[in-house]
Amino acid sequence: MSVTAISDKLSVSPQPSIEEIRSLGDNGFRTLINNRPDREDSAQPGTQAEQQEAKHCDLSYTFIPVTADTITEADVRAFQRAVDQSEGPVFAHCKTGTRSLNLYLIGEVLDGRMSAKEVVEFGHSRGFNTASAAAWLEKHAARMPRVKGFFDKHTWSVQYVVSDPLTRKCAIIDPVLDFDEKAGATATINADAILNYVSENDLTVEWILDTHPHADHFSAAQYLKKRTGARTAIGERIVDVQKLWKAIYNWPQLATDGSQWDRLFAHGEIFQVGSIDAKVLFSPGHTLASITYVIGDAAFVHDTLFVPDSGTARADFPGGDARVLWKSIQDILALPDDTRIFAGHDYEPNGRAPKWESNVVEQKKSNSHLAGVTEEEFVALRVKRDKSLPMPRLILHALQVNIRGGRLPEPEANGTRYLKFPLDALRGAAWE
């Protein structure tokens, strides 16, 4: 095993055997990072075996599988976090060590501790070819818009700030208002993290956009509107969702004209984020009102596609339809091949670090619900899977807030706000 020291804390290595992992503790390591997707070759132990051995030896273990040409910023940040949080030296590996080193180098350049020009020489002097990290950085620098994802681990939601580097104007997409249903407590931890990023980067918020009325968290649109003065928007078919849930909540007084938002977008409409054109695609199936925002080369698809290993969103909420979702997904996959695709959730399958970015080619090649699958097969797969899924924990909490644009219920005479729940309204849902 040839281990290369990269920094005070980090060493990278080719694939270690299980015996070699066993010896890491004796060599002073405290954390093992595995950057290798499972099943690259038959000799590799795989994440389960590595994790088990790490646990056995009292090493922290993090699984951030990447391939050379699909590294995303989230992977880089997850790698940095694993190193930062380690109580001592970190041992990272892929097949040869190059991917682990690339993740480190990209992070150093993004944070300004190294220049992009030094990346290839740094690798070369340590026996690695890090040209793909340099290529990643070059592509990243040329990209527009800049996209920053914020992962909410309580609801597995991804919120975005999409900014135009030229004008420093930005849009916030699908922000989360924190809610603890056990205490009935609300908070603005996620939204404040977004506001911090906005002010640290000297951005002006132009838009607060929702892709659809969420069924698993409260939207922070109203809170952010109060704090920034930016306009709120959602897809125009929200009116149909309002009518549907007005009946479920038995709320005769609810206005079902979408007047709770500043703007309702129709299919094909174009608007601007700074100097960048943004286009709206109607993407129903998960909900009646879902839309995709295509801003520059980045499509915010929310609950249609997830990253390729996680397939697609469910289509069994009131107003959902698997066949309609299939059609919406086809429209998204008809975007140019290098369109970046940003998903709205990631459920961290097999304990891998959260991930939310992919592109059209990767989706076509390897989405686990779509690659080599016909429309009929997709519909059958989706319907079968949806029958096995319990309703989201917060669906009845969330919809009554989100069909009013993220407004909490008005306080009663005693100053307290109350939620309202129909019983037995969502019949046929799986039990946990």
Ligand SMILES: N[C@@H](CCC(=O)N[C@@H](CS)C(=O)NCC(=O)O)C(=O)O
């Ligand atoms: N366990 C989660 C489930 C949330 C959920 O159902 N998410 C929707 C998107 S809003 C989905 O498409 N999930 C896909 C899946 O779970 O396979 C919760 O309770 O919040």
Ligand SMILES: [Fe+2]
């Ligand atoms: Fe959703």
